Amino acid sequence: MDNEQVAEILEEIGTLLELKGENPFKTRAYQNAARTIEGIHEPLASLVAEDRLTGIKGLGDALRQKITTLVETGKLPYFEELKASIPPGLIEMTEIPGLGPKKVKALHDELGIESIDALETACEEDRVAGLKGFGKKTQQKIIDGIEFRRKFSGQHHLHSAWITAEPILESLRQHPDVIRCSVAGSLRRWKETIGDLDFIASSRAPENVIDFFTNQEGILNIVAKGDTKASVILEDGLQADLRVVMDKEYPFTLAYFTGSKEHNIVMRQRAIDRGLRLNEYGLYKSKTETHDSKLRVKCTSEEDIFRALDLELIPPELRENRGEFEAAEKGELPNLVEWTDLRGSLHNHSNWSDGKESLEEVAAAAYDLGCSYWAITDHSQSSFIANGLDINRLTRQINEIEHINQLYQDAERPYRVLSGSEVDILTGGRLDFPDDILAQLDVVVASIHQVFSQSEAEMTKRLIGAAENRYVHMLGHITGRLLLQRDAYKLNQHAVIDACAETGTWIELNANPWRFDMDWRLWQYAKEKGVKCVINTDSHRFEHQQYLRFGAQIARKGWLTKRDVINTLSLKRLRTALLWKRK
């Protein structure tokens, strides 16, 4: 059982304990342990084997015992029993807005409700409103919540959240009563999926800003509206929250609501350790008084807050409590890659396979975007659904690309279309083209597109097999996940990264917002092993070229610098790099 699975189980134990009405701090201990484990880069199995769980903060005797059992046996009797004692539908019920563990427990204890369907029926029959602590409004909110859940999945892809957020941010920025404003939350941290949009603004007339926000176009309904915060549901199903504060409070509010929660806990603790107190309104020279302005430490920016806690400014992308404090303390935060550092993409399609535009059109669009190179890596013959190229068509395409390159010979800046293939990794790790064909290509991306159902060992072996081929420059979208749609196939990603380190194979960061694959959480490990990243759009049409920006943001989230990313190289250096493995 790997780290992620263990973390998931601990998280679920936390939720189950909440539903049982257990001590909330015990509940939190499990949830904290889940976070801690998510943040450990090394496989738990080795930590357990070498008895190195001891000393990890937040894991006491009881949790160490349980984690050991999970890692060694893949099961945990305590968890099984707990799960058996609570109807599975209750956890799902807590996902309805406004329903927490206490209310779900009451619904179960008083009315015997064990599922969302039963809850809906009970609301329709007006049985919920009479319960202690419930009422007509709560009942209606539950009905609306269930309806909403059916209509929208609750999470949204990063790029669509930005598309919704940017015009709102712009209109806030132009409002005469707004002094400063920003997005916050997971959007500002560039998480791969977004639950809701958070906006922070400073103003001397907060009521005007709140009114403006709740009266904007495209609102489905207003969830909450107070003096300093409002919450609305937008027509595309996203919830948007706005908080308005005084300008001197703004940096604190922005930092607080940017999160993450785990990051904030450490920030707060650092304040306490220095005899200070940090909350969303300020940093105070007192352990108890929270609102006395005379005791306020003056900070006009987030940078000031970090400095007051003896830290470098931590970029929002890194605020996940995954090592940023240790680095910021020593002044060793990485100089993160910028999307403008990127010179091109090495995994893209044309209408020769399943892309929309012709080679000429793709080449011209990438040139106009300012790129120095753009690889055409259409699908290989086994991907016949995607109109994959056989050897004959591939050979013709190579010639055609050479022809196109002649058109750019006298261009104002160096530019080259690179020939390539996204070659299928067949079962067993064999590739869809023989080596002598691959050798003729500038760029070879190897990806899995079929037979996802093999065991973890087989899938891992498949990818390692591809990495061992000297003509394969990089592995494409290694987990095959489609965010909010399809889970990753079973895979030992650490083993694949190790093999890439060994063979000098690069790993793609697929910038398509449905993929963002490999996951940002693994790049620190890859970087330590010396594995380079390639940020690819995997574009199938012009619009996808803009994904480079999102890909770079995810790379930043993975702590990557310009040096860690191959496609920041100039055309000349890239062409040398493409020969490294073939020497």
Place this chain on the structure above:
DNA sequence: GCCGTTTTCGGCCCGACTGTTTTCAGTCG
């Protein structure tokens, strides 16, 4: 369930908002 330069018990982040309450519990972030 975890933790300890207030150390083996008594804390554990906390403020805004809603709805149900007539003084506060539950939820959320």
